[in-house]
Amino acid sequence: MTTETALFTVIRADATPAPSLPAFGQFIGGKFVPSTSTSTVDIVNPATEEVLTQVPAGTAEDVDAAVAAAVAAKDAWAATTPRDRAAVLLKIAEIIEVNRELFETLEAANTGKPPAVAEDDISSAIDTFRFSAGAARAYSTLGADDYAENHTSVIHREPVGVVGVITPWNYPLLMAAWKIAPVLGAGNTLVLKPSEQTPLTTLKLAELIAGEIPAGVVNIVTGPGRVVGNRLSEHPDVDLVAITGSVGSGQKVAAAAAGSVKRVHLELGGKAPVVVFADADLEAAAKGVRSAGFWNGGQECGAACRVLVHESVADKFTELLVREISEITVGTPGAADAEIGSMISKAHYERVLAALDDIRKDGLTIAVGGRAIEGPGYFIEPTVVTNVPAGAGITSNEIFGPVVSVETFSTDEEAVTRANETIYGLAASVWTKDSARSLTVPRKLDFGTVWVNSHLVIATEMPWGGFKGSGYGRDLSSYALDDFSRTKHVMYNRG
Template sequence: MITKDTLTEAADRIARVPRAHFIDGAFTTAGGDAGTIALINPANEASLGTIPSGTPAHVDAAVAAARRALPGWAGRTPADRAEVLHALADVVDANVDLLAAIEAINGGKPLAAASDEIPVVSDSLRFMAGAARTAQAPAAGQYAEGHLSYVRREPVGVVGAITPWNYPLMMAAWKIAPVLAAGNTMVLKPSQLTPLTTLVLMELAADILPAGVLNVVLGTGSIVGDAMSHHPGIDMMALTGSVRSGQSVAEAAAATVKRVHLELGGKAPVVIFDDADLDSAVETLAVAGYVNAGQECGAATRVICHEDVHDEFVAKLVRAAEALTIGDPAEGESIELGPVISAAQRDRIAAMVDRARRDGAKVLTGGQVPDRAGYFYPPTVITDVAAGSEMAREEVFGPVISVERFTTESEAIAKANDVVYGLAASVWTADPGRMLRAVEQLDFGTVWANSHLAVATEMPWVGFGHSGYGRDNGTYALDDYTRTKHVMLAMGAARD
């Protein structure tokens, strides 16, 4: 449980953590920076200090360190690497409340939500540590007469990773765990808005990870991210972020023909049939739609509801939205909805809601920027959203749930699939046959039935379409961060 003392400790740790790049096993400010980047507490707009803005020279140094460390790390047995990852997980578990409090202060995340996320970090590390020890390949054998074939599973090499501001440490773990477990080394760029938990983790892990295995370069995507994507010493790029960021990384990576792993945006439809348990759906959506202030790529932000239960569902959803407790996470664990990450993000959400209103949609609750400090936007419910409109098809990335109507099953599926994204969706019905038909026809990488936003480390998280490609979680992630080498040995003629 996060107490006032924990928040005080977190604020002190934020003030003391090295504001520097972590390269070759040590924090460093050498090499000069492209200025500084201000960090702001989004709940009260107070300064959290600055971080250095890195340059291509820092990327060069980090890549060089990762390449030096690669032979030794890749040459370790999976069991040896697993021990290191378990030790890193132990450190995370020993500092759960501290890391969660730092996440809450840096990102404006409610304490309960932040507390739920940090254990996922250690769980990812432990799962991948074990999974790498059981990597599978085709059976060795004579697939060509007189030749023995077997498959070696090898690390890709040096992986560059860019992580987002909405789940800073959890998304870092979703990259770090499989990348390192598979024997790769890494250069990581956290979001310039929320780097603090990553820096604290590196401080805690400095004596656990061999020098150069995991390097962190602070800075912007336009400078550091671009340098990483173009760098000939990086063999693969992995990014969780916006579609635009993913396109930039993929375009830059093409110059050196490096692998790319992208987890991008989403516009998750929630299809509610007339036989759905509306109370259960609303209870779930009050969390899955507004969690992290809606700044979640799989958030339940777009409801497609059968016309016979539309009005009842909307009334229940409005009551649930209005019952949420909004405020600064530092006020305690009763806070359910914090701010969005920045003034720019809040203004973008507000402008999108205003455009929907002008296009004829009805804002039933919320929809106005509150007059208070911090980058808050209220939980909002919009109905009468036209099919094909911006609100129906584009990602809001804020605490806004829109509702559309449908009449037939085929219409519901068609509306749900009428987006460029393909990350997540859910269907709500008591009819098993309808459930199975919908799951088969919904064109999304994760589809829930009578649930939404439940995630398991053992199962892949993957998008289709503009939501990207490449798998996080599960053994599929290990596949993405390894390469296969076919070895064929001529057996020669038998000797008597």
């Protein structure tokens, strides 16, 4: 059943600043150049359905030109010292900081994000560049020594060369930063394909940093994944391809990359379980799900979207959760009090609504929300689905929207088994006051990040990445620089 009373309306800002749009063209060899295609892609503000601008629908030839520029620049960039590369990364961070308001406005307009989310994205991007600047100067490797008699071994850390990068639409500038910063810090050059839906802040970043980086070190080609992404993945002169995206997109990238046996870095989807034990602080857990389940409208691969709560406290927890979610504010960019904004596009909006229809067909209870919000923009009510049985489709399908499900368990063993019954392995959380349980349960959960009594707290110093269908490779932390490097062993005969 669904609730009949409309709890949610969209707070619409009276006026928002006009975004400063980037230059038109493909960013290749340090400048914007015309695409080889005359076709364009409309870039839409999903909160208003207005077309903001157009960008080129790039071609394989555009990718070839960008890769050639990256190849031409790679030796000189690889020869720079870590200190010099760090200085460039710090300068990029400074440029974003100085232009913070510009980036926040542009990001919000392109994605429909409310101000708090856009601000957090830009702050995190700045921090990513600053951290990578330091990490680039602090590699730790095996010490040089004699590991065989009369032979001295030295380990060299080298760039992999040219890195192809494919970024998603949910955090456009931040996901670009997660890749650009460690890729450059490790001494590589790159060609980046932003999502065809949300390229504006990435292009604006290229425009603003063009004078601070050598030509060809960073190149950006816009266009559809089936053309630009595929060519980038299969290109023989690309040494590694890194993607943040869906499982399906990751599979296509890995398959295309296999032909040239290049390395692949995959940060893919998730279906994060939130395991709430009977002794947990239920109010804190409900507030945690409100924040982490609906951050960025639930368009987040680590979202707290699947709650498993002990049967003895399920009714109380559900009551608290429904109350929390009923209080969420929905709004357009510029609406200061808004917690969540619109879905990213009409197509994604329709996918989420179709998933809600499937939930109804399955006979599940929608305790709050569950509908589109009337008016312009692709807005969907924050939704809680309750009394979900084990094995229901919602427990395994990544909806990627403002939808959280609640199911119950009876024993610790059942909780762990059910939490792990998913193709994904990106993130999970455990809520308990029991110190022994807080140590043992996370070790049994098959996820790359497990929080205890919190969810979706990210630290730039700590690695982010998953297991199983969520991919492999690590973003953030010094592990990211490891991923974009290669090791070479040189052994000297002293005999």
